[in-house]
Amino acid sequence: MRLAFESNGNRRIVLRAENLWKSYDEGTVAVLKGMDCEVSAGQTVALCGPSGCGKSTLLHLFGGLDMPDRGRISVNGVEVNRHSNLLRLLRHEVGFVFQLHNLIPDLTLAENCLIPTVAAGIDGRTAKARLVELAERTGLSHRLGHRIQKLSGGERQRTALCRALMNRPKILLADEPTGSLDEQASNVVFDLLLDLVATEGATLLMATHDRSLAGRCDRLVEMHDGKIHEHAHA
Amino acid sequence: MIFLKLILTNLRRHRIRSSISVAGITFSVAAMLTVVTILQGAVGMFSSILSNDSEIIVFERDVSDLFFSNVPADATAQISAWPIVAHANPVLFGIVSSAGHPIITCFGVMPTDARIQKASWLEGDRGSFAQRADDVVLGARAAQFLSAALGSQVQIGHGTFHVIGVLKTANGFEDGGVYMPLASAQSFFHKQGTSSVITVKLRNKDDAAAFKNMVRAKYPNLIALEDAEFARSYSQFRILKATAWAVGGCGLLLGGLGVANTMIMSVFTRIREIAILRVNGFSQIQIGGVIFGESAVVSVSGAVTGLLVGTCFLYALKLIPALDGYVDPTIHPLLMLVVLVLALLTGIAGALYPAVYAMRIRAVEALRFE
Numbered sequence: 001m002r003l004a005f006e007s008n009g010n011r012r013i014v015l016r017a018e019n020l021w022k023s024y025d026e027g028t029v030a031v032l033k034g035m036d037c038e039v040s041a042g043q044t045v046a047l048c049g050p051s052g053c054g055k056s057t058l059l060h061l062f063g064g065l066d067m068p069d070r071g072r073i074s075v076n077g078v079e080v081n082r083h084s085n086l087l088r089l090l091r092h093e094v095g096f097v098f099q100l101h102n103l104i105p106d107l108t109l110a111e112n113c114l115i116p117t118v119a120a121g122i123d124g125r126t127a128k129a130r131l132v133e134l135a136e137r138t139g140l141s142h143r144l145g146h147r148i149q150k151l152s153g154g155e156r157q158r159t160a161l162c163r164a165l166m167n168r169p170k171i172l173l174a175d176e177p178t179g180s181l182d183e184q185a186s187n188v189v190f191d192l193l194l195d196l197v198a199t200e201g202a203t204l205l206m207a208t209h210d211r212s213l214a215g216r217c218d219r220l221v222e223m224h225d226g227k228i229h230e231h232a233h234a
Numbered sequence: 235m236i237f238l239k240l241i242l243t244n245l246r247r248h249r250i251r252s253s254i255s256v257a258g259i260t261f262s263v264a265a266m267l268t269v270v271t272i273l274q275g276a277v278g279m280f281s282s283i284l285s286n287d288s289e290i291i292v293f294e295r296d297v298s299d300l301f302f303s304n305v306p307a308d309a310t311a312q313i314s315a316w317p318i319v320a321h322a323n324p325v326l327f328g329i330v331s332s333a334g335h336p337i338i339t340c341f342g343v344m345p346t347d348a349r350i351q352k353a354s355w356l357e358g359d360r361g362s363f364a365q366r367a368d369d370v371v372l373g374a375r376a377a378q379f380l381s382a383a384l385g386s387q388v389q390i391g392h393g394t395f396h397v398i399g400v401l402k403t404a405n406g407f408e409d410g411g412v413y414m415p416l417a418s419a420q421s422f423f424h425k426q427g428t429s430s431v432i433t434v435k436l437r438n439k440d441d442a443a444a445f446k447n448m449v450r451a452k453y454p455n456l457i458a459l460e461d462a463e464f465a466r467s468y469s470q471f472r473i474l475k476a477t478a479w480a481v482g483g484c485g486l487l488l489g490g491l492g493v494a495n496t497m498i499m500s501v502f503t504r505i506r507e508i509a510i511l512r513v514n515g516f517s518q519i520q521i522g523g524v525i526f527g528e529s530a531v532v533s534v535s536g537a538v539t540g541l542l543v544g545t546c547f548l549y550a551l552k553l554i555p556a557l558d559g560y561v562d563p564t565i566h567p568l569l570m571l572v573v574l575v576l577a578l579l580t581g582i583a584g585a586l587y588p589a590v591y592a593m594r595i596r597a598v599e600a601l602r603f604e
Contacts, residue, residue, distance in 0.1 A: 065513065065598040091515035102510045102601065106243040111236050118236050119515030163514065 011040035013077075014171055014203050015062055020071035022057050031057045032068070033226030041170070044197060044204040046214035049223035055207035058223070059173045062205065063096055064089045075171065091120040095164030095202075097193075099176035101156040103148045109159050110135075110144040116166045127166070134162040137199075138192055154185035158192060165196060172197055174206040178213060186210070237520075240511075241527035244500050252532065255496040259536020260543055262489030263577050266482025267544030270569060272551075273478035275562035277471045279405050285461040287348030288323070288433035290442060292449060295457040299470060301327050304428040309453055313432060316448065318441040323347050324429030326419045330391035330412075335379060338390065339411045342419020342429070349408060350401075357384040358399025364415035370395040373409040374402040393422060406561075434458070482573075486580045489536065493584030497529050501588040508592050509600030518593040525589040526582060533581025537574045541565075 015038065022032040031054040039045050047055045060066040061073055064086040073080045076093055080086070095116075103112045110131060117127035135141045138158040143151060151159065157177060164172060177193060178186035190213050197204045206217065214220045222229050245252040284291050284300075292313065294303040305324065314322040326342030343349055345364045356374055363371060370390070372382055377400045382388045386397045390412060403409050420426045436445060442460055449458040465471055501508070508521055548563035 060598045063513075066596075087515060087517050090513065096513050098601070102506070102513070104240075104243070104507050104510060106247060107236070107239060111239060114236055115511065115516075116514045119511070119517070119520060167515070 013038045014041045015039035016074045018072045021069045035227050044217040045219040046217040047207045048214050053223045056175050059175050063094050063173050094171045095169040097160050097164045097174040097177045099179035101160040105148045113163045157189045171203045240524050255492050255532045256536045258492030259489040260540040262485035263537045263540025264544035265485040269481045270478040273474045279407050281465045288435045290434040292432040292458045300430050303430045307427045310432050320435040320437045322432050322434045327430040328423040332390050341413050342416040353401040353403045356400045362398050367418045368395050369398045371399040371413040373411045375410040490580035490584040493581050497585045497588035501592045505600045508595050509597040512597040522589045522593050525592050526585050529581040529585030533577045537577035
């Protein structure tokens, strides 16, 4: 069965999965079962579904962090497989935001944000200018020199958001980005996420259990039993 | 800067563990430096005994130890007469014991020997050497541990000798030795008509090759070696040097295991961080760089501290009166470099498995790691 995302008008497809299969524990736990999907440039897409339905797996596959058992994935028209330039994908094309902020506690906010630029070999001046810009937009300018332990949960997630966007990726993969925050912080972070995605001209694919947040995306996609069962415009 | 901070962050996080690793390398390096320096110093001192005012040493071919070498007196006489030879001095080495002192080195020498002629005489008159068969001259340290002075009678082995002088040399072995007239030593050690070695000074150093050829042709059972050549090839020296490096190597190996342990723990405790770095675009080489960098910081810190500790220890040893003259705390720059490089290599070797492990961490699995 093939259920594809509708492409949005004439927009270019930036994420595409075809007949995607993925299982764990030597094939005993099947997560994706011949899934197809497409995401157009600039869309914000929410992936909803019960735990274990494969939302995170799909994000990991699009980010090149894992490989499917079968099927094809392409990002920005380039197929992602074991022979792909996965470093280029992670450094320049996609940014990740996780439920747990996944920041390095001994580094400062600024240092955490600069990690992707160090990995990509971006010069210090350019990197710092970008950091200042993102910090201003996320309201973290006054916290740049602070260690992660000193930050609130919301600030940590905003830091993770900054870090994900440091190298100006055009695709943001967010796995329950507000899952560890209270409602108020969650709304603040999500507003910021949508704002940044819009101003950066990026595409957002976000796994979430929060229906109200999912409803604010361009698309809401239900995943169940390893496949996409329905899709709807929010 | 951030890369460096990533290297240092785990060391700071686990200060005690890091300190123990640094201490392991420190003590390994200090042990290696001390043992190698002391033994090289000992080899140097023994070499300087042989090369005292000479540049070539002649001894019996294929002997395992110079104490077992027998050079006939007629060979000494003939070699002395060769036109290219300035002087050739026979020296007989012997080991004796006296009450409370199991090993005393005896030198059977001619009155013209440089040891007698050039040493600083603290007591006695160099002109009186070898006037009587039972006369001996003591090195300053030997006089001290034998509680003897000018005019004393000393019991050495089965003989009683009359002390006619005390001399001071910079060489610990010579300073702890007993000097006898060659004929007396030959008689005392039952080696009549022979010496252990002949130390030869040539009129022209350029004739060394010709001299060695002449010895080979005329005395097939003898061998002539230039001093440096002798120091390199003498089996006892080689054994000593090999022992020193082996002991030091074992120390470094232990230090390396300490580093390996630290690095393995370091990687295991930061699996999630490594995954974060991978997700943010760090390559396997960059991850390896962080781990090797951490290891390099440990080993270089340990090596530098070890050099300081080792040097202090050597100077402390030199201050011990009983070791005066035996320990030369001068550390050759090449030895320092070798020790530093070895420590660094040890660190790298210790970090090899942890680095490979870290480089192979799959971000997707590691991010689930709590």
